[in-house]
Amino acid sequence: MAVFFRTWNLDRLQRRWRNFLRLLHTTVFRFALAYALGYSLIAGLLLGGIYFISNRFAHHQIDQQLIASQDVVLRLLRDDRRGDVRELLGQPGRRLPGSPLLMVMDAHGRSLGGSLKAWPAGVPLRPGFYTFSLPAMPASSPSFWRDADDYLARALVARLPHDAGWLLIAQPLAKVDAYNDLIFSLLLGALILITLTGLAGGILMGRGVLRRIDAVRDTAADIIAGDLEQRIPMNGRRDEFVDLGEHINAMLARIEALIQGMRAVTDNVAHDLRSPLNRLRSRIEVALMEAETPEDYRLVLEEATLELEGMVRTFNALLSIAQAESGIRRENLTSVDLSQLVSDLVELYEALAEEAGMRLRVKIMPGVRIRGQRELLAQMLANLLDNAIKYNSAGGSIEVALTADEACVRLAVCDNGSGIPPEYRERVLERFARLDSARATPGNGLGLALVKAVAQVHGAKLVLSDAQPGLCVTLNFPTSSLLEHLNPKGAFRKAR
């Protein structure tokens, strides 16, 4: 039990660790890190500059104070040559700016007084500014960042009037340094804060992005595993991820529909070829049992051949549809004289219509051309004419019209037969779809499916409408830019 618990724990830890590593590898995290580093660098330069300038300013201030103090002291000494400096300064109204340390020395090196006991070592007897080490640390504000600086002081040396000796005025730097230290700490703190914020931001953003991406990844994994119905969960604010997700979901829906469509087609094909195969088989088997004379055999074989012929027909029709659906290769696209084609086919079917006691009337605008594939277009029109005759009765009439304007080429085949009820007009375009009323007439239900495929590959809009009574099938081919509807590689592209 304990062992189990531990391994589980370890597992969890490992998983967390892996997730963390993934996080470090996200683009967002890397961006955030790069930004944090960049910002830190800039901030560091900026803050360093501020520190440098304020430091310079503080030192400058001290030097100014020292000069001012020196002026005061020298003036006092000029007035009262022998006076003790301390005494002089003790008098009311004589305050030196910044209350510096003082030391006055005669020409022989004897101290004439001051707050410093002795002339500091390392300060030469020459006028000018110097920095020297204080013998002991003066009581000053405690500082965090102590270093050698804290024991240093700034000194200004001047000659006394009439070569009477030397004057030294000094200011310990400890206070300035404490101030500098404070600024430095603040700046460093800010720098660390910026870097940390950048990192934290990166981690947070990275995790956010990872979570969104994991949702997509998990969905993809489910789909790969076979669950085609999975979709990317859509929640939260509208942002680019939701937008992307919606597009992917739309694509998945389309793919699923296509796959289901394909499944339905395969099922249909299997079913539609299964029945004639079954008939064929039983006929042959029965013949093998019963047939006696060569005549019997001949009869059965002839029937079987007819059955096979029908199957080959179905097969060819299916292949034609598949071919039209898969698109036309560009080199096989030609400029087709549609007027000629329509009149050819009308002429071909006219005899059939007349034989069936129908009138076939045509109205063809001459010289209408479109880019397309002649054989497919002919087969399409043949199917429409075939239907118009097949689902009409003696005395009926059929009208074929080809017209064109700048916008489109319009081909219409109308009859006054039984027509198709509006609710079925979509469905009859599918493979093997036939109306119940058509059961008595021969056919496979593939004609209109081919019409639809050919129309689509030519970018034409197919409309089935009521001819009151009868059916009107209209095709609208776009005159210009037909080529744009056909993918250059020949892949089938849906006309919008």
Place this chain on the structure above:
Amino acid sequence: MNLLLVEDDFDAAKSLIRGLHRSGHEVDHAGTGTEGLNLARRSQYDVLIIDRMLPELDGLSLLASLREENDATPVLILSALGEVDDRVAGLRAGGDDYLIKPYAFAELLARLEGLERRQRVEPAVARLQVADLVFDRDRHRVTRQGQTIRLQPREMRLLEYLMRHAEQVVTRAMLLENVWDYHFDPQTNVIDVHISRLRAKIDRDFSPPLLHTVRGAGYRLGVSED
């Protein structure tokens, strides 16, 4: 006819050869493209039947090699590839006719005879005659027993094709291809109606009948019955 069949499907070839023998033709058989090319180079055939998918050398390459060597023997291409594009490719490679599997034997036979006939009959011939039926192309006139028969332009072309292939079976698909110049498979009997109309014009008032229906195959224009 003296035929060469290049087909790698041995069973299909065997029954095809039997059928062709029964119809009175001599057949040599090659199972691969290279073998077919060698046979075709060695002897003279009336028609070559070449399957498209062949081992070693595919049918279209074999055909292209022959045409390059200026061998003009008529070629019928057999193919399981049935798209319009494939047919175009086959004819472009130098094929004279294209038949898609599965085909009816009668169709194959009719097309072979059509190809052989095309070799023999001069296309430019302006006057065709079958028994007492005369077709004068220059004057757009058809007569039977001296009487003029009025025909529509398409009926003229139909009759001309049938007369060029007199005494020979012509299938519906061949008629649609050669008279109407379309290659699809018409689901209904559109061609039959045109034939019966033509028949009404050239046969109804005369005897003997010349335009015969051949069951399971097509039509034949000629004097002989059967």
